[in-house]
Amino acid sequence: MKIKKFTAPTMPEAMKLVRDELGKDAVILNSRVLQSESFLGFFKKRRIEVLAAVDPSEEEVQKPAMKVKVIPPAIRGNGSANKQQSLIEHSQPKEMECVIEREPATKTAEGLKSLLNNRPPAALDGVSLYPGPIQEAAKLLEDQEVCESVQREILSILLEEWYRDTSDRSGLEMKELLSREIEKRLSKKQFGGVSFTKKFINVAGPTGVGKTTTLAKIAADCVLNHKKRVAFITTDTYRIAAIEQLKTYAAILEVPLEVCYSIDDYKKAAEKFKDFDVVFVDTAGRNFRNKKYVEDLKHTVDFEADTETFLVLSLTSKERDMEEICAQFSSIPIDKFIFTKADETSVFGSIINMAEKFPFGVAYVTNGQDVPDDLIEASPKKLADLIAKAGEIHGPS
8 A cells, every 4th residue: 555645735736646646546545734834923825735545556565665653633823714624624533643664565555455445435535534515425426326436536526626616515516516527427428319310229128127118108209209200110029918018009109010030020021111210129128148148139130230229228227237238238239228217216326337337328218107208318417417416307308
């Protein structure tokens, strides 16, 4: 464990020094405001001191390192209070000063690793040292199960923003800042629903995530709001109920439907619907943790010809299962995610986590069973609000 103390005129400058020297994985162990005086006590200057640490490489661990001991601080003279001093005094234990002496690094690293591993994830970045509203933001990110690396980066930005602005910020304002930071991260991805640049819209995903209902919602939006000529193809021949369900939606929307059992059937249906604006393809819901079913899907649907493919995932699923499904679908050209069942959970961090881990955009979020109402076309702002404001999301407007 490499430990170093940094001082700078402002917290953002101190954080930059930490990142530049120790990297983005550095841990903030302590921070405080220092006051220095010049002639006769006038012209006081304030500096920020940060104690940071980072895990070294294995080679570095074998080198002698610094042993850190803590002793109570000496009594200091009175000085004028400022915002940062007050915040730190209220959000951290009493100051400790470091006494340095040589000791093998392996012992030091083990002790500090034990200390850090016993803290909750949010505390790894010194959350206990953060001002109250930032602590609230940290707790929200943790409660939303946003992955730790993203938490760390967002909280670092919020901390810099806090110290850059001398005015007090409320928890509500910090939520807005948090939402904006999440929005910036999501903006790197492609968002939005059906682009109408491709004729065939494939809807794929595991069983039970609501593919057929979601397909009907999107198709209804195309028919009612965009005035498109729509047709349906289904390859879900494993469940009679699925075919009947899609037949019902087709009758309501007055659109044609073809049931396909093979790739030849699919090609015939595609030719039949060549004059339609959009053709929605409902695929079979299977246990796609088994790669065999993905291969079967490739033998019944043409994923190469003028297609856009949405992978449907339920927000009630475990994130590890979502990741495994995405890995299994790596041989199929997925374009965007659709996240369903937002109304059945209060945890939405998997949206940003999956967007960070995979090169897919986000097309829609669904939040109920009603067709076509419970369909939200995704945008970075809507999804950021969903995560940062714990479920506060509005409809298509």
